[in-house]
Amino acid sequence: MGFQITPAEYVDYLILAGEEIEKNGEYVTALDAKTGDGDHWVNLNSGFQKLIAMQKELKEMKLAPMLKKIGMTLMSAIGGSSGVLYGSGYLAASKALKEAEVLDIDTLYTFLQTELTAMMERGKAEPGWKTMIDSLYEAAKAYRAAKETGQGERQIIEAMKRGAEEGRDHTREMEAVKGRASYQANKGVGELDPGAVTMCMQLECLGDFILNHILFED
Template sequence: MEIRINSQNYMEYIELVAKKIEASKDYVSELDSITGDGDHWANMNMGFQKLLESKQELVAMRLGQMFQKIGMLIMSTVGGSSGVLYGSAYLKAAKTIGDKTEMDIHLLRDVLEAELNAIMERGNAKPGYKTMIDALYPAVIRLKEAIEKGLDGHEALQELKQGAIDGMNSTKDMEAIRGRACYQANKGVGHIDPGAVTMCYQIETLVEYLCKS
């Protein structure tokens, strides 16, 4: 299975993520009301709805330009730390893409790793802090390992997805070091991090979209 992602494909993926985020309101909001300040879903939904409003402008751009614009839109629309972190991730990814018009599995790996590094640097956080990083980091690691082993595109994508799911679930037993949950007496232990959930949703949706294409 050969992976090819251009601006049109990526916008189709964004539309699917927007629907998934929108449908997750009750679950994500409940999680965030326990571990955070209850606004994570609203912020994420606002950001993806803004991207949908900008669909025609975005899809007409080259891939790198599109990622840069997405980063700027997210930073200007999404409140809280998510806006800054996701915005930084997309801006870093745009530089990684450069003037290429599409991503193959190798460039996708590099883009996801660039996003991961941007989030860790901007948030001054790392795996184990009970954040969105805990879904993205193992996903990137497993994708890299799959490519190194010579697995085909479909198998590599399944590794990416499973890494995100396992990483998201691992946050349930973590003590929060970043975010609102770190101020709670139990540090959010016993509850999955909502940021890891929405990050996992994005990775799951990407894999499902690419495997159906």
């Protein structure tokens, strides 16, 4: 029997992710001030705080409508570019997981891959462009590779976490193609992308949540 994340448990993960984001305000804002306009953390944090405030309502919902609600909430509360990208990701995942009741080893992959595809389409962006997509892309890729080579669930989730971290770290060498950093002479090279950093935080939290709270029985 593999892991199963119920909608209510997914909300528990969001709370952990929100707490992690809340803790890292100064770090992310300082990073963003170097390449962007310094508002990424404030906006993302207000999005997650909004979700935390709505936890009771979210926990009572089924998976697909809950993902849609999360998407609409993040879209409005975060705003700017990140809001619409997270919104598009969650809305697409909600559509793709219409039949699913929980996130398991298969549907979680569908979730990650759908979110990634939606963000790439909405942002007309590719991996390697120094964005939040880089963390998600490497995480989904590592997840798939581990799954296809028949590794256990624990290994797959650990691979996802490592993928996210590698994706984040690689943004340091990348040149920005989109957004404010792309107008800089050095295209932001030498700095991590703040969007990739906060995306990675969420994926790490999701991985840890599964490893510590869902899979600990085996």
